[in-house]
Amino acid sequence: MMEDDLESYLGKQTVKDLKRQAIEAKRNAYVPYSHFPVGACIYTNSGLFYSGCNVENASYGLSICAERTAVVKAVSEGNTCFRAIALSTDTVGEVWPCGACRQFLSEFGNFPVIFIGLDGTIKVEMVYHLLPRNFSKSDLKTVVKDNKD
Amino acid sequence: MMEDDLESYLGKQTVKDLKRQAIEAKRNAYVPYSHFPVGACIYTNSGLFYSGCNVENASYGLSICAERTAVVKAVSEGNTCFRAIALSTDTVGEVWPCGACRQFLSEFGNFPVIFIGLDGTIKVEMVYHLLPRNFSKSDLKTVVKDNKD
Amino acid sequence: MMEDDLESYLGKQTVKDLKRQAIEAKRNAYVPYSHFPVGACIYTNSGLFYSGCNVENASYGLSICAERTAVVKAVSEGNTCFRAIALSTDTVGEVWPCGACRQFLSEFGNFPVIFIGLDGTIKVEMVYHLLPRNFSKSDLKTVVKDNKD
Amino acid sequence: MMEDDLESYLGKQTVKDLKRQAIEAKRNAYVPYSHFPVGACIYTNSGLFYSGCNVENASYGLSICAERTAVVKAVSEGNTCFRAIALSTDTVGEVWPCGACRQFLSEFGNFPVIFIGLDGTIKVEMVYHLLPRNFSKSDLKTVVKDNKD
Ligand SMILES: [Zn+2]
Ligand SMILES: [Zn+2]
Numbered sequence: 001m002m003e004d005d006l007e008s009y010l011g012k013q014t015v016k017d018l019k020r021q022a023i024e025a026k027r028n029a030y031v032p033y034s035h036f037p038v039g040a041c042i043y044t045n046s047g048l049f050y051s052g053c054n055v056e057n058a059s060y061g062l063s064i065c066a067e068r069t070a071v072v073k074a075v076s077e078g079n080t081c082f083r084a085i086a087l088s089t090d091t092v093g094e095v096w097p098c099g100a101c102r103q104f105l106s107e108f109g110n111f112p113v114i115f116i117g118l119d120g121t122i123k124v125e126m127v128y129h130l131l132p133r134n135f136s137k138s139d140l141k142t143v144v145k146d147n148k149d
Numbered sequence: 150m151m152e153d154d155l156e157s158y159l160g161k162q163t164v165k166d167l168k169r170q171a172i173e174a175k176r177n178a179y180v181p182y183s184h185f186p187v188g189a190c191i192y193t194n195s196g197l198f199y200s201g202c203n204v205e206n207a208s209y210g211l212s213i214c215a216e217r218t219a220v221v222k223a224v225s226e227g228n229t230c231f232r233a234i235a236l237s238t239d240t241v242g243e244v245w246p247c248g249a250c251r252q253f254l255s256e257f258g259n260f261p262v263i264f265i266g267l268d269g270t271i272k273v274e275m276v277y278h279l280l281p282r283n284f285s286k287s288d289l290k291t292v293v294k295d296n297k298d
Numbered sequence: 299m300m301e302d303d304l305e306s307y308l309g310k311q312t313v314k315d316l317k318r319q320a321i322e323a324k325r326n327a328y329v330p331y332s333h334f335p336v337g338a339c340i341y342t343n344s345g346l347f348y349s350g351c352n353v354e355n356a357s358y359g360l361s362i363c364a365e366r367t368a369v370v371k372a373v374s375e376g377n378t379c380f381r382a383i384a385l386s387t388d389t390v391g392e393v394w395p396c397g398a399c400r401q402f403l404s405e406f407g408n409f410p411v412i413f414i415g416l417d418g419t420i421k422v423e424m425v426y427h428l429l430p431r432n433f434s435k436s437d438l439k440t441v442v443k444d445n446k447d
Numbered sequence: 448m449m450e451d452d453l454e455s456y457l458g459k460q461t462v463k464d465l466k467r468q469a470i471e472a473k474r475n476a477y478v479p480y481s482h483f484p485v486g487a488c489i490y491t492n493s494g495l496f497y498s499g500c501n502v503e504n505a506s507y508g509l510s511i512c513a514e515r516t517a518v519v520k521a522v523s524e525g526n527t528c529f530r531a532i533a534l535s536t537d538t539v540g541e542v543w544p545c546g547a548c549r550q551f552l553s554e555f556g557n558f559p560v561i562f563i564g565l566d567g568t569i570k571v572e573m574v575y576h577l578l579p580r581n582f583s584k585s586d587l588k589t590v591v592k593d594n595k596d
């Protein structure tokens with residue numbers, strides 16, 4: 001998806017708002033271990049914005065990425081249908097989400113992920129393109145009971 | 150800590166608000182796998198409330214508990230100093246947080262955790278009591294470099 | 299990659315051994331919550347096999363998948379270079395790994411992931427195909443320091 | 448529990464073996480991000496030893512600690528009953544496990560956790576002392592269905 005298509009899909013102002021809020025959310029990143037701040041902003045079907053940042057932990061394995069923070073904020077306010085998510089990192093090139101976040105996003109459907117460059121340029125990929133054939137609730141149901149013992 | 154002490158510490162109205170918001174947050178729990186909804190509400194030093202619920206995933210290992218949702222919401226809005234967190238579960242007895250959440254809470258200090266019973270009664274324990282000698286940033290710094298490689 | 303190519307790459311006996319061990323590992327799956335047993339077997343550059351299963355937890359978010367179990371077993375025995383990993387599930391169709399596992403595998407390179415059907419048929423995809431442009435150590439290094447605070 | 452009690456409980460040779468294997472396992476730690484190697488060795492009811500180390504990931508949140516590596520190794524080989532686990536860190540003082548590991552250990556019962564100092568001294572605490580009133584399978588079952596939706 002190109003930037004033009006994204007603007008047709010979301011509206012020019014929404015794209016602008018998503019970019020600004022993802023960049024601003026990065027400021028609150030709690031990253032004393034990685035020093036790699038990330039900001040995210042997710043846009044719901046009902047027209048709401050929820051921004052998030054990464055929150056790390058001394059036990060590295062408990063760190064939560066910006067994408068997941070944005071999602072749980074939205075879900076905890078009753079929103080589980082999303083139109084897009086924007087990501088901002090302090091990197092020269094675009095950085096794609098980690099596999100854990102791709103999995104977490106895919107639980108709630110297939111929507112555009114917007115990468116915001118430091119120079120303001122954007123690129124867009126669909127969740128399903130980031131995680132082809134994601135592991136899903138329907139997979140859990142395909143288990144053959146008789147086989148299990 | 151007894152309920153009376155908690156009210157002296159937070160104020161009667163704040164305790165009431167924490168209880169109500171933790172219970173309400175439970176409604177948004179996304180728990181298609183465990184069917185175990187949890188609500189949480191964290192109260193910041195600056196007098197703000199952030200409520201959260203658990204958000205599960207088809208890949209169970211990516212599930213995020215209510216306590217962590219509440220914390221990342223607060224942190225992503227610039228709040229990292231907390232006075233208390235309240236938890237609500239649909240269980241007869243009180244349920245203490247999982248170890249992952251205790252670890253996540255302990256990153257941000259030692260404050261009261263309030264358990265709200267279905268009948269409205271409350272119990273209170275300090276984070277440090279839930280996770281004595283938590284693994285912390287200072288532990289990471291005690292590594293003896295010469296020993297390493 | 300087709301089954302024939304895989305046999306050329308690994309040798310017929312190795313493919314056979316990987317299949318058998320992945321299927322057998324599934325028996326030890328500790329899955330009291332999902333009832334979705336998975337077995338895995340990873341094959342190292344040095345010709346060793348490490349098999350794993352999923353190990354779940356009452357706090358769902360701490361569950362560890364079979365793929366990750368196999369990898370940490372290998373790494374803890376000094377092996378970090380892999381030639382292939384095989385997966386076995388009790389499902390009619392093939393099930394692709396969750397995003398967390400794809401990320402975990404990608405830390406150690408790009409190698410074939412073998413899906414074993416209940417009927418013994420196999421399909422093969424490369425790690426990089428499962429997680430295009432994975433988040434990696436090199437991404438962490440691209441952060442622009444001056445931009446940070 | 449004192450060192451003497453531990454030797455009565457496990458036998459002098461077993462304590463010695465646990466110490467040695469936990470220390471040796473540390474060498475395989477994959478810690479390019481934290482530079483904090485940890486080794487662990489778990490001893491099963493059937494008299495087997497499984498050692499593990501921490502295995503980190505570019506996405507910090509996917510890192511797996513040494514304790515969990517040791518447990519999943521044992522479980523994947525059919526062992527879920529444990530008599531003790533020993534931990535070795537490159538730190539001056541003893542370091543207690545993170546909350547995630549305490550939760551993971553508690554899934555499999557209440558047994559001694561042995562901390563090995565750099566100088567060879569040991570301290571011992573029970574899992575239940577590290578994580579009082581752990582979140583458990585029985586908690587999941589106490590949910591009041593009528594209350595849910
Ligand atoms: Zn992520
Ligand atoms: Zn929890």
Ligand SMILES: [Zn+2]
Pocket residue numbers: 208363364365395396397398399400
């Ligand atoms: Zn997985």
Ligand SMILES: [Zn+2]
Pocket residue numbers: 059512513514544545546547548549
């Ligand atoms: Zn740990």
